[in-house]
Amino acid sequence: MLRLVIDKLEAGYGAVRVLHGLSLELRQGETVVLLGTNGNGKSTLMKCIMALLKPTRGSVALEERGERIELTGKSPQQIVALGIALVPEGRRLFPKLTVQENLLLGAFRREARQDIHRNLAICYEAFPVLSDRSRQLAGSLSGGQQQMLAIARAIMSAPRVLLVDEPSLGLSPLLVIQTMDLIRELKQRFGLTVLMAEQNFHEASRIADRGYIIVHGAIAFEGRDLSELRQSELVKKYYLGA
Numbered sequence: 001m002l003r004l005v006i007d008k009l010e011a012g013y014g015a016v017r018v019l020h021g022l023s024l025e026l027r028q029g030e031t032v033v034l035l036g037t038n039g040n041g042k043s044t045l046m047k048c049i050m051a052l053l054k055p056t057r058g059s060v061a062l063e064e065r066g067e068r069i070e071l072t073g074k075s076p077q078q079i080v081a082l083g084i085a086l087v088p089e090g091r092r093l094f095p096k097l098t099v100q101e102n103l104l105l106g107a108f109r110r111e112a113r114q115d116i117h118r119n120l121a122i123c124y125e126a127f128p129v130l131s132d133r134s135r136q137l138a139g140s141l142s143g144g145q146q147q148m149l150a151i152a153r154a155i156m157s158a159p160r161v162l163l164v165d166e167p168s169l170g171l172s173p174l175l176v177i178q179t180m181d182l183i184r185e186l187k188q189r190f191g192l193t194v195l196m197a198e199q200n201f202h203e204a205s206r207i208a209d210r211g212y213i214i215v216h217g218a219i220a221f222e223g224r225d226l227s228e229l230r231q232s233e234l235v236k237k238y239y240l241g242a
Protein backbone atom coordinates (compact mmCIF):
# COMPACT_ATOMS: atom_id res chain seq x y z
CA MET A 1 0.00 0.00 0.00
CA LEU A 2 1.45 3.34 -1.11
CA ARG A 3 1.11 6.42 1.10
CA LEU A 4 2.30 10.00 0.73
CA VAL A 5 2.78 11.39 4.24
CA ILE A 6 3.30 15.08 5.07
CA ASP A 7 4.21 15.62 8.70
CA LYS A 8 4.36 18.95 10.56
CA LEU A 9 5.54 20.82 7.47
CA GLU A 10 6.67 24.42 7.74
CA ALA A 11 7.73 26.49 4.74
CA GLY A 12 7.66 29.99 3.35
CA TYR A 13 9.39 32.63 1.28
CA GLY A 14 12.11 34.62 3.01
CA ALA A 15 10.75 36.00 6.25
CA VAL A 16 7.16 35.13 5.31
CA ARG A 17 6.09 31.77 6.71
CA VAL A 18 3.22 30.17 4.78
CA LEU A 19 2.86 26.63 6.11
CA HIS A 20 2.52 26.20 9.87
CA GLY A 21 3.01 22.58 10.93
CA LEU A 22 0.80 21.14 8.19
CA SER A 23 0.14 17.38 8.28
CA LEU A 24 -1.89 15.19 5.91
CA GLU A 25 -1.68 11.88 4.15
CA LEU A 26 -2.68 10.46 0.79
CA ARG A 27 -3.38 6.74 0.47
CA GLN A 28 -3.15 4.60 -2.64
CA GLY A 29 -6.12 4.84 -4.99
CA GLU A 30 -7.67 7.88 -3.33
CA THR A 31 -8.65 11.23 -4.74
CA VAL A 32 -8.17 13.73 -1.92
CA VAL A 33 -9.13 17.39 -2.26
CA LEU A 34 -7.28 20.14 -0.39
CA LEU A 35 -9.77 22.99 -0.09
CA GLY A 36 -8.72 26.54 0.62
CA THR A 37 -9.06 30.06 -0.66
CA ASN A 38 -6.18 31.98 -2.27
CA GLY A 39 -3.18 32.66 -0.07
CA ASN A 40 -3.68 29.82 2.39
CA GLY A 41 -0.75 27.70 1.22
CA LYS A 42 -2.11 25.11 -1.23
CA SER A 43 0.44 25.84 -3.96
CA THR A 44 3.24 26.15 -1.40
CA LEU A 45 2.47 22.62 -0.21
CA MET A 46 2.55 21.31 -3.79
CA LYS A 47 5.94 22.96 -4.33
CA CYS A 48 7.30 21.38 -1.15
CA ILE A 49 6.18 17.91 -2.23
CA MET A 50 7.87 18.35 -5.62
CA ALA A 51 11.06 19.79 -4.07
CA LEU A 52 10.51 23.13 -5.81
CA LEU A 53 10.58 24.76 -2.37
CA LYS A 54 12.61 23.55 0.60
CA PRO A 55 10.67 23.26 3.88
CA THR A 56 12.19 24.81 6.99
CA ARG A 57 10.83 22.02 9.19
CA GLY A 58 8.87 18.77 8.95
CA SER A 59 8.97 16.00 6.37
CA VAL A 60 7.46 14.67 3.18
CA ALA A 61 7.77 10.90 2.69
CA LEU A 62 6.60 8.17 0.35
CA GLU A 63 5.82 4.88 2.09
CA GLU A 64 5.40 1.57 0.30
CA ARG A 65 5.76 -2.08 1.33
CA GLY A 66 7.30 -1.16 4.66
CA GLU A 67 9.87 1.15 3.05
CA ARG A 68 9.93 4.88 3.79
CA ILE A 69 11.56 7.23 1.28
CA GLU A 70 12.18 10.76 2.52
CA LEU A 71 11.39 13.22 -0.25
CA THR A 72 12.65 16.24 1.67
CA GLY A 73 16.10 17.00 0.35
CA LYS A 74 15.66 15.24 -2.98
CA SER A 75 15.69 17.06 -6.32
CA PRO A 76 12.56 17.56 -8.46
CA GLN A 77 14.00 15.05 -10.95
CA GLN A 78 14.26 12.43 -8.22
CA ILE A 79 10.69 13.11 -7.12
CA VAL A 80 9.43 12.61 -10.68
CA ALA A 81 11.53 9.43 -10.97
CA LEU A 82 9.64 8.04 -7.96
CA GLY A 83 6.39 8.39 -9.90
CA ILE A 84 5.03 11.72 -8.64
CA ALA A 85 3.89 14.32 -11.17
CA LEU A 86 2.52 17.84 -10.82
CA VAL A 87 -0.04 19.69 -12.92
CA PRO A 88 0.92 23.20 -11.75
CA GLU A 89 -1.32 26.17 -11.15
CA GLY A 90 -1.49 28.25 -14.31
CA ARG A 91 -0.43 25.23 -16.45
CA ARG A 92 3.18 26.44 -16.96
CA LEU A 93 3.44 25.18 -20.52
CA PHE A 94 6.16 26.05 -23.02
CA PRO A 95 4.08 28.40 -25.22
CA LYS A 96 6.51 28.54 -28.15
CA LEU A 97 6.80 24.77 -28.41
CA THR A 98 4.19 22.61 -30.10
CA VAL A 99 1.64 20.47 -28.30
CA GLN A 100 3.63 17.33 -29.08
CA GLU A 101 6.91 18.88 -27.97
CA ASN A 102 5.31 19.81 -24.64
CA LEU A 103 4.06 16.25 -24.24
CA LEU A 104 7.45 14.73 -25.04
CA LEU A 105 9.06 16.93 -22.40
CA GLY A 106 6.72 15.30 -19.89
CA ALA A 107 8.35 11.92 -20.53
CA PHE A 108 11.53 12.79 -18.64
CA ARG A 109 11.20 9.87 -16.21
CA ARG A 110 13.29 6.87 -17.30
CA GLU A 111 10.39 4.44 -16.96
CA ALA A 112 8.26 6.75 -19.10
CA ARG A 113 10.90 7.08 -21.83
CA GLN A 114 10.77 3.33 -22.37
CA ASP A 115 7.08 3.60 -23.32
CA ILE A 116 7.08 7.07 -24.81
CA HIS A 117 5.23 6.17 -28.02
CA ARG A 118 2.60 4.13 -26.17
CA ASN A 119 2.06 6.93 -23.63
CA LEU A 120 1.81 9.50 -26.41
CA ALA A 121 -0.83 7.39 -28.16
CA ILE A 122 -2.73 7.04 -24.85
CA CYS A 123 -2.69 10.81 -24.32
CA TYR A 124 -3.93 11.47 -27.84
CA GLU A 125 -6.69 8.90 -27.35
CA ALA A 126 -7.73 10.50 -24.03
CA PHE A 127 -7.41 14.04 -25.44
CA PRO A 128 -8.43 13.91 -29.15
CA VAL A 129 -8.28 17.69 -29.43
CA LEU A 130 -4.55 17.55 -28.64
CA SER A 131 -4.03 14.99 -31.38
CA ASP A 132 -5.75 17.32 -33.85
CA ARG A 133 -3.50 20.19 -32.70
CA SER A 134 -0.26 18.25 -32.15
CA ARG A 135 1.73 20.65 -34.37
CA GLN A 136 0.10 23.80 -33.01
CA LEU A 137 2.00 26.06 -30.60
CA ALA A 138 0.87 25.50 -27.02
CA GLY A 139 0.52 29.24 -26.44
CA SER A 140 -2.12 29.49 -29.15
CA LEU A 141 -4.48 26.98 -27.51
CA SER A 142 -7.59 28.00 -25.61
CA GLY A 143 -7.55 27.97 -21.82
CA GLY A 144 -9.38 24.65 -21.64
CA GLN A 145 -7.09 23.07 -24.22
CA GLN A 146 -4.03 24.30 -22.32
CA GLN A 147 -5.37 22.69 -19.14
CA MET A 148 -5.81 19.43 -21.03
CA LEU A 149 -2.23 19.69 -22.30
CA ALA A 150 -0.91 20.33 -18.79
CA ILE A 151 -2.69 17.24 -17.48
CA ALA A 152 -1.59 15.13 -20.46
CA ARG A 153 2.02 16.26 -20.02
CA ALA A 154 1.92 14.97 -16.44
CA ILE A 155 0.41 11.67 -17.61
CA MET A 156 3.34 11.31 -20.05
CA SER A 157 5.61 10.69 -17.06
CA ALA A 158 3.57 7.54 -16.23
CA PRO A 159 2.99 8.70 -12.64
CA ARG A 160 1.57 6.78 -9.71
CA VAL A 161 0.75 9.93 -7.73
CA LEU A 162 -0.76 12.94 -9.50
CA LEU A 163 -0.76 16.38 -7.86
CA VAL A 164 -3.20 18.82 -9.46
CA ASP A 165 -3.02 22.47 -8.41
CA GLU A 166 -6.14 24.57 -9.04
CA PRO A 167 -7.42 22.77 -12.18
CA SER A 168 -10.50 25.01 -12.39
CA LEU A 169 -8.52 28.26 -12.43
CA GLY A 170 -9.59 30.54 -15.28
CA LEU A 171 -12.01 28.06 -16.84
CA SER A 172 -15.68 28.48 -17.65
CA PRO A 173 -18.18 26.49 -15.53
CA LEU A 174 -18.68 23.98 -18.34
CA LEU A 175 -14.94 23.46 -18.77
CA VAL A 176 -14.53 23.03 -15.01
CA ILE A 177 -17.06 20.18 -15.10
CA GLN A 178 -15.28 18.59 -18.07
CA THR A 179 -11.87 18.93 -16.40
CA MET A 180 -13.04 17.30 -13.18
CA ASP A 181 -14.65 14.46 -15.14
CA LEU A 182 -11.38 14.02 -17.02
CA ILE A 183 -9.33 13.82 -13.81
CA ARG A 184 -11.72 11.15 -12.49
CA GLU A 185 -11.52 9.19 -15.74
CA LEU A 186 -7.71 9.30 -15.84
CA LYS A 187 -7.48 8.28 -12.19
CA GLN A 188 -9.62 5.21 -12.84
CA ARG A 189 -7.93 4.35 -16.12
CA PHE A 190 -4.35 4.53 -14.85
CA GLY A 191 -4.92 3.59 -11.21
CA LEU A 192 -3.67 6.96 -10.02
CA THR A 193 -3.57 8.39 -6.53
CA VAL A 194 -4.62 12.04 -6.73
CA LEU A 195 -4.11 15.06 -4.47
CA MET A 196 -6.01 18.06 -5.83
CA ALA A 197 -5.76 21.61 -4.49
CA GLU A 198 -8.96 23.41 -5.35
CA GLN A 199 -11.33 26.25 -4.41
CA ASN A 200 -14.39 24.93 -6.23
CA PHE A 201 -15.93 22.73 -3.54
CA HIS A 202 -19.00 21.67 -5.52
CA GLU A 203 -17.05 20.30 -8.48
CA ALA A 204 -14.12 18.91 -6.47
CA SER A 205 -16.47 17.03 -4.15
CA ARG A 206 -18.00 15.22 -7.15
CA ILE A 207 -14.79 13.27 -7.74
CA ALA A 208 -13.05 13.26 -4.33
CA ASP A 209 -13.13 10.45 -1.78
CA ARG A 210 -12.36 12.74 1.16
CA GLY A 211 -10.67 16.05 1.86
CA TYR A 212 -8.93 18.59 4.02
CA ILE A 213 -9.51 22.30 4.56
CA ILE A 214 -6.43 24.49 4.82
CA VAL A 215 -6.64 27.85 6.60
CA HIS A 216 -3.61 30.12 7.10
CA GLY A 217 -1.16 27.35 6.26
CA ALA A 218 -2.51 24.68 8.60
CA ILE A 219 -5.11 21.93 8.32
CA ALA A 220 -8.24 23.30 9.97
CA PHE A 221 -10.43 20.29 9.23
CA GLU A 222 -10.07 16.72 7.97
CA GLY A 223 -13.09 15.01 6.49
CA ARG A 224 -12.65 11.24 6.64
CA ASP A 225 -15.30 10.96 3.92
CA LEU A 226 -17.35 13.36 1.81
CA SER A 227 -20.24 13.34 4.24
CA GLU A 228 -18.00 14.64 7.03
CA LEU A 229 -16.53 17.22 4.70
CA ARG A 230 -19.93 18.51 3.61
CA GLN A 231 -21.09 18.78 7.22
CA SER A 232 -18.04 20.81 8.26
CA GLU A 233 -18.87 24.28 9.56
CA LEU A 234 -15.95 25.63 7.53
CA VAL A 235 -17.39 24.23 4.31
CA LYS A 236 -20.78 25.70 5.17
CA LYS A 237 -19.18 29.06 5.94
CA TYR A 238 -16.82 29.38 2.97
CA TYR A 239 -18.49 27.30 0.25
CA LEU A 240 -22.18 26.82 0.98
CA GLY A 241 -23.03 30.34 2.13
CA ALA A 242 -24.35 29.22 5.53
